[in-house]
Amino acid sequence: MYFYDSNAGFQRYLKTIERFPVLEREGELELSRRYLDGHRESGDHLVNCNLRYVVKIAMGYRGYGYKLSDLVAEGNVGLLQAVRRFEPERGLRFMTYGSYWIRAHILSFILKSWSLVGVGTGPMQSKLFFRLHREKAKLASRLGEGVDTTEQLAKKFDCSVERIRSMEQRIDGRDVSLDACAFSDSSVSLVETLRTDGVTQEEVAAGCEVSQIVRDRVGEAMTRFDDRERLIVNERLLGDGEKRTLAELGKELGLSRERVRQLEQRVKTKLRRSLADLATDGDYAAAA
Numbered sequence: 001m002y003f004y005d006s007n008a009g010f011q012r013y014l015k016t017i018e019r020f021p022v023l024e025r026e027g028e029l030e031l032s033r034r035y036l037d038g039h040r041e042s043g044d045h046l047v048n049c050n051l052r053y054v055v056k057i058a059m060g061y062r063g064y065g066y067k068l069s070d071l072v073a074e075g076n077v078g079l080l081q082a083v084r085r086f087e088p089e090r091g092l093r094f095m096t097y098g099s100y101w102i103r104a105h106i107l108s109f110i111l112k113s114w115s116l117v118g119v120g121t122g123p124m125q126s127k128l129f130f131r132l133h134r135e136k137a138k139l140a141s142r143l144g145e146g147v148d149t150t151e152q153l154a155k156k157f158d159c160s161v162e163r164i165r166s167m168e169q170r171i172d173g174r175d176v177s178l179d180a181c182a183f184s185d186s187s188v189s190l191v192e193t194l195r196t197d198g199v200t201q202e203e204v205a206a207g208c209e210v211s212q213i214v215r216d217r218v219g220e221a222m223t224r225f226d227d228r229e230r231l232i233v234n235e236r237l238l239g240d241g242e243k244r245t246l247a248e249l250g251k252e253l254g255l256s257r258e259r260v261r262q263l264e265q266r267v268k269t270k271l272r273r274s275l276a277d278l279a280t281d282g283d284y285a286a287a288a
Contacts, residue, residue, distance in 0.1 A: 010069040017051040025093055032088040043083050046094065053095050054079050057102050064110050071106050078105030210278060221274045228253055229267050236264055237271075 023031070028046065035043035058071035082098035135156055139149040154161045181187060218238075222230055231253070235244045250260045 028094040074109040078102040
């Protein structure tokens with residue numbers, strides 16, 4: 001009985017591979033020889049008859065949290081490698097050789113997929129990743145729980161203490177989606193609990209509300225201004241474009257530059273009075 005995988009397609013795959021016969025030694029060797037001579041169908045049959053062993057090997061790595069179907073898919077790539085590289089003249093059983101390639105591809109998949117940061121590759125990294133916790137458990141049973149075994153592990157694997165600690169952090173620190181629930185009894189996601197230094201939604205909403213009030217107040221005040229004051233507001237106080245100079249407005253109004261400045265100050269005073277009750281968190285009148 002294979003480990004259950006809810007993928008319906010994978011369940012059909014498991015039933016299909018059971019239909020292929022278990023090969024004897026001579027049958028394996030003959031298929032391999034014919035494949036190496038260019039008979040592709042013999043290679044396909046050799047692969048199909050050994051797919052069941054890929055599943056059995058993959059089941060040994062279910063504890064790392066990956067779907068069995070994903071592990072089998074990687075193991076099948078290793079099986080194809082084994083068929084291409086197998087040397088029948090050595091007289092070995094095919095899976096004696098093929099299991100090496102199947103495991104190599106499964107282990108490589110686990111190492112590369114464990115974290116976005118990456119655990120690393122190479123014989124030492126692989127050895128540490130797959131044996132560290134087992135050796136640590138052995139030491140804990142002998143020395144007792146709570147004892148720091150980092151130095152003993154470094155000696156066991158012939159590497160530095162820093163490397164042991166780094167690998168422990170990577171093994172224990174699995175990636176977690178920010179969309180995952182932050183609490184078991186709540187639908188709040190982790191991303192919603194992250195602190196932000198930016199403007200909150202409440203502050204944005206409050207700012208928009210105040211801005212609308214300011215625009216309404218300014219519009220109401222403008223109805224009480226004369227033509228010269230409205231011109232000064234439009235040309236000097238409102239808008240994001242380049243503002244006209246006092247001299248330019250004075251020439252258009254037939255006034256001196258100083259007189260236009262005085263009118264501008266008077267207009268600003270009127271606007272501040274209209275917006276005085278909004279100025280607790282900032283001088284909105286001046287901003288207007």
